[in-house]
Each structure stands twice: as structure tokens, then as C-alpha cells.
Amino acid sequence: MRLLHTSDWHLGRSFHRENLIDAQAAFIDHLIDTIRAERIDVVVVSGDLYDRALPPLDAVRLFGEALRRIRDTGARAVLISGNHDSMVRLGYATELIDASGVHVRSSLECVGEPVLIDDAHGPVAFYGIPYLEPEIARHHWRLTERGHPAVLGHAMQRVRSDLATRPAGTRSVVLSHAFVSGAEPSDSERDISVGGAAHVPASVFDGADYTALGHLHGRQRMTDTVRYSGSPLAYSFSEEHHVKGCWILDLDASGLASAAFAEAPVPRPIARISGRIDDLLTAPRWERYTDHWLQITLTDPIRPVFPMDRLRERFPHALSLGFAPDEDRARDDRTWTRRVADRSGPDLAMDFIDWARGAPPTDEERRLVRTAFEEVRMREATR
Numbered sequence: 001m002r003l004l005h006t007s008d009w010h011l012g013r014s015f016h017r018e019n020l021i022d023a024q025a026a027f028i029d030h031l032i033d034t035i036r037a038e039r040i041d042v043v044v045v046s047g048d049l050y051d052r053a054l055p056p057l058d059a060v061r062l063f064g065e066a067l068r069r070i071r072d073t074g075a076r077a078v079l080i081s082g083n084h085d086s087m088v089r090l091g092y093a094t095e096l097i098d099a100s101g102v103h104v105r106s107s108l109e110c111v112g113e114p115v116l117i118d119d120a121h122g123p124v125a126f127y128g129i130p131y132l133e134p135e136i137a138r139h140h141w142r143l144t145e146r147g148h149p150a151v152l153g154h155a156m157q158r159v160r161s162d163l164a165t166r167p168a169g170t171r172s173v174v175l176s177h178a179f180v181s182g183a184e185p186s187d188s189e190r191d192i193s194v195g196g197a198a199h200v201p202a203s204v205f206d207g208a209d210y211t212a213l214g215h216l217h218g219r220q221r222m223t224d225t226v227r228y229s230g231s232p233l234a235y236s237f238s239e240e241h242h243v244k245g246c247w248i249l250d251l252d253a254s255g256l257a258s259a260a261f262a263e264a265p266v267p268r269p270i271a272r273i274s275g276r277i278d279d280l281l282t283a284p285r286w287e288r289y290t291d292h293w294l295q296i297t298l299t300d301p302i303r304p305v306f307p308m309d310r311l312r313e314r315f316p317h318a319l320s321l322g323f324a325p326d327e328d329r330a331r332d333d334r335t336w337t338r339r340v341a342d343r344s345g346p347d348l349a350m351d352f353i354d355w356a357r358g359a360p361p362t363d364e365e366r367r368l369v370r371t372a373f374e375e376v377r378m379r380e381a382t383r
């Protein structure tokens with residue numbers, strides 16, 4: 001049996017000011033082509049199908065089309081909800097959809113009940129474990145211990161006890177949306193550390209022939225049989241060096257036989273660059289970034305005027321701008337209270353202009369600040 005493992009589609013997400021729905025649709029096209037070309041039997045999608053509980057309409061449309069097109073290839077699909085998805089909304093009409101060969105698992109009741117799919121060697125049991133909100137799962141299963149390790153440990157006990165009742169030779173695939181200890185996060189996953197211990201050891205999945213993980217957006221291999229596929233697209237600048245795509249896995253009679261990675265198309269490369277604005281606007285070495293989505297950090301000691309407008313003339317896809325002056329200005333280690341004790345309101349305002357911009361106010365600006373303070377004082381006095 002040949003599997004394709006993907007996760008973290010985050011349909012409906014944008015990247016800074018860019019709407020990603022076309023890039024996400026292009027990924028779905030690529031996914032369908034890959035399913036056909038690689039003769040995939042089962043597609044597993046490990047959560048964060050949507051970016052939020054109430055996804056935008058074009059994302060809902062794209063998701064519906066994706067499921068239908070996967071099914072049209074003849075492949076089956078098993079999907080779980082992630083921490084960005086609404087369990088209840090994704091669970092809509094699942095019993096009916098199940099009959100078509102697409103199996104969405106997004107409730108606690110279904111944990112430990114496999115989707116059984118046969119190949120030439122016999123049955124493969126797919127156990128979908130939706131993202132477990134620790135306190136909700138703890139109450140549902142009446143557990144005493146808090147945190148992710150406890151609830152996922154319990155979910156895996158249910159999986160193992162079901163598997164023990166299956167005929168000998170039944171192989172198993174677990175889908176889970178979790179943060180495994182030692183894995184590398186990026187800037188685009190929502191924090192799940194609230195409510196107790198966040199990380200689970202990879203050993204919690206012992207007993208499964210393959211564990212298809214979601215949640216972290218970088219592809220990574222925790223053990224040979226426990227892997228993250230990562231998201232199909234970069235969702236933060238911290239992912240500039242990620243390689244995006246899906247795992248393609250072969251199961252034989254005894255378990256996982258091989259794993260290969262199929263790269264996804266890159267809609268537009270991303271990069272983080274930094275320098276002085278004049279250098280960024282003129283030096284030839286920046287030319288290769290003109291078609292990238294960019295996060296630019298300016299190191300000019302004095303903050304330039306309208307920097308983004310100027311930068312976009314050379315880098316039309318610049319999305320994010322930061323400032324980090326490279327000349328450390330004189331440090332003053334007195335406390336804030338002591339520093340402001342003998343300063344007037346206008347002086348403090350002018351200090352702020354100096355600090356924020358990197359250059360002191362001009363005479364004209366000084367006059368404006370003083371007039372503003374004067375007018376406020378007059379108004380207070382005549383109230």
C-alpha cells in the first residue's frame with residue numbers, strides 16, 4: 001500500500017498582505033497530479049486543514065473540491081482536525097461522507113476506532129487522533145493528569161488496545177496533531193503550551209507502523225516511523241530555508257518499507273534581507289531578490305523617510321519592514337524615572353522623536369512640539 005502524508009494546509013491563510021488562496025489551489029492541483037503519478041492508495045492529512053474555526057468561503061470551496069478530486073483519483077483519504085480547526089464543524093456529516101471513502105476524524109468518540117483499508121497483504125488500520133485540547137480531552141476521558149502527554153498517552157492506549165483485538169498481521173497508521181519533543185518549530189504554528197506540558201515524547205506512538213504527524217510546519221523525521229510532513233507552503237519568514245512537500249510511504253506485509261519526499265511547487269520564494277537602504281536600492285547583489293516575498297531589516301542609523309515606498313520600487317513583493325540600526329547609540333543605564341525627573345513635556349517628546357527616528361528634531365519640528373504643548377496647557381487652564 002502506498003500512502004501520501006501531508007498536513008497543515010491552513011486553507012484561507014494569508015501571508016502578510018498576500019492572499020494565498022491561489023497558491024493553495026496550485027498545491028491541491030499538484031497533490032492530485034502526485035496522487036495519480038505515484039499511484040497513491042491512501043492520502044493522510046494530519047490536521048490544520050483550515051486556518052481558523054470559521055474559514056472564509058473560498059477556503060471552504062477549495063477544501064470541498066480537494067476531497068472530491070482526491071476521491072476521483074480512486075484514492076481513499078483519512079483526515080484529522082488540528083488546533084486551528086473546529087472539531088464540530090469539520091465533523092459535519094462525517095458518517096455520510098465516510099461512505100464515499102473519505103474519512104474525516106474530528107471527535108474524541110472516534111479515537112481508537114480505526115478506518116480499515118485492505119491491500120494485498122491484509123488490513124491496514126488507520127487511527128485518526130484529532131488535535132486533543134488537553135482540558136477537554138481530560139474531562140471527556142476522566143483523566144487526572146493534565147497536559148498533552150497524558151491525553152495523547154491515553155488516546156494511544158485506546159489505539160493499542162483496539163489493535164490488539166485485530167487479526168495478526170494488521171498494520172497500523174496513526175494520524176496525530178501534536179508537538180513531539182525535540183522537533184523544530186517555526187513562527188507560524190499557534191502555541192499549544194497553555195494548560196500544562198506541551199511536548200510529547202515520540203515513544204508515545206510506539207506500536208504503530210507509521211505515525212503521520214501534523215502541527216509543526218517544517219518537514220522532519222523524529223524516528224524512521226514518526227514524521228512531520230510540514231506545511232505545503234511557507235507561512236512565516238522563519239521558513240525561508242524549508243523544503244515543502246509530502247512524504248510518500250510504502251507499507252509492505254511487515255510495516256514501513258520506504259519513505260521518499262515529493263517537493264511541492266513554490267509560489268514565490270521568500271527571504272529575509274538586511275542592509276542600508278541606499279545599498280539595498282542600488283547594489284547588484286540584491287537583484288536576485290526582486291521577485292521574492294521579502295522581510296527587510298534596515299540598518300541605517302537614521303530612519304529613512306517613506307522607506308517601504310522606496311523599497312517597493314526595486315522589490316515589489318516586499319511584505320515586512322523592520323529597523324535595527326547597526327551603530328549602537330550611547331547607552332544610559334539610569335532608571336527611566338531618574339532620566340525623566342528633570343525633563344519638561346516638550347523635551348520628553350523631542351527625546352522620543354530622536355530615539356524613534358535616530359535623529360533629533362529640526363527647528364521647525366521643535367517649534368511645532370512646543371506650540372502643541374502650549375495649546376494643550378491653554379485648553380486645560382480655560383476649561
Ligand SMILES: [Mn+2]
Pocket residue numbers: 008010047048082084189190215216
Ligand atoms: Mn498548523
